[in-house]
Amino acid sequence: MIAGAGVLGLATAVALADAGCAVTVCDPADRNASGVAAGMIAPAFEAALDESARPHAGLLMAARNLWPALAERAGIELDRTGALAVGPDDWLDGVAASLTALDARPMDIGGGTARALAPGLSDTFARALLSREDWRVDAPVALAALRNTAEAAGVQFRPWRVSSRGNADVLVVATGASADLELAPELAGLAPIKGHIVRVARPAVGAVVRSRGIYAAPGEAMAFGATMEPGFGDDAVDPTKAEPLLAAGLQLFPGLAGTPATFAAGVRAATSDGLPMVGPSAEPAVVLAVGPRRNGWLLAPLVAQIVTAFVTGRDPGPYAGRFDPKRFRA
Numbered sequence: 001m002i003a004g005a006g007v008l009g010l011a012t013a014v015a016l017a018d019a020g021c022a023v024t025v026c027d028p029a030d031r032n033a034s035g036v037a038a039g040m041i042a043p044a045f046e047a048a049l050d051e052s053a054r055p056h057a058g059l060l061m062a063a064r065n066l067w068p069a070l071a072e073r074a075g076i077e078l079d080r081t082g083a084l085a086v087g088p089d090d091w092l093d094g095v096a097a098s099l100t101a102l103d104a105r106p107m108d109i110g111g112g113t114a115r116a117l118a119p120g121l122s123d124t125f126a127r128a129l130l131s132r133e134d135w136r137v138d139a140p141v142a143l144a145a146l147r148n149t150a151e152a153a154g155v156q157f158r159p160w161r162v163s164s165r166g167n168a169d170v171l172v173v174a175t176g177a178s179a180d181l182e183l184a185p186e187l188a189g190l191a192p193i194k195g196h197i198v199r200v201a202r203p204a205v206g207a208v209v210r211s212r213g214i215y216a217a218p219g220e221a222m223a224f225g226a227t228m229e230p231g232f233g234d235d236a237v238d239p240t241k242a243e244p245l246l247a248a249g250l251q252l253f254p255g256l257a258g259t260p261a262t263f264a265a266g267v268r269a270a271t272s273d274g275l276p277m278v279g280p281s282a283e284p285a286v287v288l289a290v291g292p293r294r295n296g297w298l299l300a301p302l303v304a305q306i307v308t309a310f311v312t313g314r315d316p317g318p319y320a321g322r323f324d325p326k327r328f329r330a
């Protein structure tokens with residue numbers, strides 16, 4: 001049984017079903033962080049721009065490398081155009097140095113090339129950095145595809161909140177930012193980070209664009225994200241947080257001005273070292289799959305692989321130690 005039908009629960013459900021397990025996914029809600037996310041599979045820029053991700057760049061890259069197989073399995077379109085950074089020269093120089101140190105091979109390109117890669121990008125940018133290491137999925141579309149794939153693989157779905165393992169052989173806890181401590185005591189170690197995101201209702205293609213404090217991720221709508229609001233665990237939309245994102249996004253893509261926009265918010269769950277907790281709980285026959293912070297989409301295939309190894313008694317591989325929930329026990 002899996003509690004939670006976000007990207008971690010669904011990717012794990014597909015992997016467990018493919019390994020021959022009988023799987024039931026329970027989730028009482030139809031809204032979660034996975035469905036509002038931008039869908040960036042972004043080891044390079046996340047490690048370059050987010051200090052808590054930087055020490056884990058190699059691991060993030062390894063997770064990304066599992067995406068082609070998952071995308072093919074679930075019929076998810078994986079866009080590999082790459083990601084651009086635009087902004088003031090001194091900021092771009094710092095980002096270029098970080099990307100180079102991470103072996104993410106940034107290319108310094110002119111504004112015209114950047115606009116060819118990101119159609120609609122403002123012509124005020126004469127220079128950009130391009131990394132091909134970051135990929136992208138359209139998160140709401142990909143979440144639906146994962147669910148369909150799981151159903152086709154025989155996974156059962158129930159609209160229930162899980163409060164205990166009940167009769168299940170194993171319970172996988174993939175409950176996002178919920179702190180349901182009756183499921184596993186380790187969930188007390190998760191902290192919420194609320195994030196607002198804006199979607200402008202016009203289909204967009206091409207590279208993700210990063211700038212200081214804002215990104216634009218194409219898809220069925222153009223997504224401008226995202227705020228980082230530590231300590232807030234509710235997903236209520238606050239227009240005073242979302243409107244600045246819209247304004248900053250329109251500076252990147254001015255042609256989208258006047259297009260209808262929707263505001264949304266989701267809650268990321270984070271541990272104190274920025275890595276998720278994946279593996280056996282202190283609670284018998286309970287396996288955790290929680291806490292991927294800003295990188296739940298990126299990490300999902302790696303988390304699914306590790307959980308499946310624990311459930312089926314196989315070697316969980318080289319990254320399981322760094323995800324071990326026991327690291328916080330002391």
Ligand SMILES: Cc1cc2nc3c(=O)[nH]c(=O)nc-3n(C[C@H](O)[C@H](O)[C@H](O)COP(=O)(O)OP(=O)(O)OC[C@H]3O[C@@H](n4cnc5c(N)ncnc54)[C@H](O)[C@@H]3O)c2cc1C
Pocket residue numbers: 003004005006007008009026027028029030031032033034035036037038039040041042160161162163174175176177178180194195196197225226227265266267268269289290291292293294295296297298299
């Ligand atoms: C604005 C924003 C943008 C983001 N952009 C990106 C991005 O571009 N790339 C990236 O990699 N990550 C991104 N993230 C982070 C990513 O969305 C999360 O890390 C990821 O979605 C977490 O997935 P999850 O399955 O752990 O949790 P969730 O998606 O939150 O799902 C958890 C599910 O568990 C269910 N649940 C809770 N309690 C119970 C219970 N007791 N029983 C049954 N079900 C229960 C909930 O209803 C929920 O559906 C973004 C996040 C936000 C907020």
